[in-house]
Amino acid sequence: MRPSLIATCVACVIALLVLMPAAAQEQRRLEVELDTSQVADKPALVQWGEDAKALMEEWHPRLVNLLQTPGFEPLYEVRLVIRDTDEGVAFAQGNRIVVSSHWIEAHPEDIGLVVHELVDIVQHYRRRVPGWVTEGIADYLRWAIYEGKPQRWFHRPDEPRAYRQGYRTTAGFFLWLEADQAPGIVARLNSAARRGEYDDDLFEAATGKTLDALWDEYRREGR
Numbered sequence: 001m002r003p004s005l006i007a008t009c010v011a012c013v014i015a016l017l018v019l020m021p022a023a024a025q026e027q028r029r030l031e032v033e034l035d036t037s038q039v040a041d042k043p044a045l046v047q048w049g050e051d052a053k054a055l056m057e058e059w060h061p062r063l064v065n066l067l068q069t070p071g072f073e074p075l076y077e078v079r080l081v082i083r084d085t086d087e088g089v090a091f092a093q094g095n096r097i098v099v100s101s102h103w104i105e106a107h108p109e110d111i112g113l114v115v116h117e118l119v120d121i122v123q124h125y126r127r128r129v130p131g132w133v134t135e136g137i138a139d140y141l142r143w144a145i146y147e148g149k150p151q152r153w154f155h156r157p158d159e160p161r162a163y164r165q166g167y168r169t170t171a172g173f174f175l176w177l178e179a180d181q182a183p184g185i186v187a188r189l190n191s192a193a194r195r196g197e198y199d200d201d202l203f204e205a206a207t208g209k210t211l212d213a214l215w216d217e218y219r220r221e222g223r
């Protein structure tokens with residue numbers, strides 16, 4: 001082997017060694033510990049749990065990227081519990097998502113609900129963030145981004161300040177803002193919420209119009 005080739009190879013190996021830890025870190029994946037012990041006698045629910053786990057592992061990197069803020073370290077270990085119960089739908093608490101068996105039995109197609117719950121875990125907002133903002137962002141990522149629902153799918157209540165209803169109502173409003181008046185607003189809201197600095201004035205800073213005025217424009221368009 002010629003000396004210049006050897007030098008090139010040595011340089012390659014050094015470059016690989018330097019790059020490897022960074023690459024390994026980027027590839028860290030979510031690990032979902034699935035607990036279907038309460039519904040072990042119902043194969044359809046066990047399968048639903050497996051499918052939900054796969055969906056969460058697939059979407060976690062994307063959700064983390066969409067909700068990234070400087071220095072934020074997301075959780076990489078989450079428990080998914082299928083609870084044998086005839087009440088409730090689903091909730092996230094700490095690093096745990098609990099889904100009710102009766103809901104899955106009645107609505108097996110509603111598997112995207114774990115995307116919403118996973119967003120709530122990734123959000124990790126601590127201080128003074130109104131519930132409608134948190135739940136609006138979670139439903140925006142579920143319905144507009146994951147499910148790909150068009151603007152017309154979202155219900156627009158024709159009442160003042162109804163963005164405060166949160167969930168799908170707010171998600172539709174965020175989609176409308178993202179598409180025209182305030183591209184990037186969800187990332188801005190997320191980053192302010194992470195810092196504990198959420199304020200309604202963020203909407204005015206982004207668009208020159210107050211939150212209430214933007215909502216009025218949105219609901220008028222839907223008439």
Ligand SMILES: [Zn+2]
Pocket residue numbers: 116117120134135138
């Ligand atoms: Zn939620």
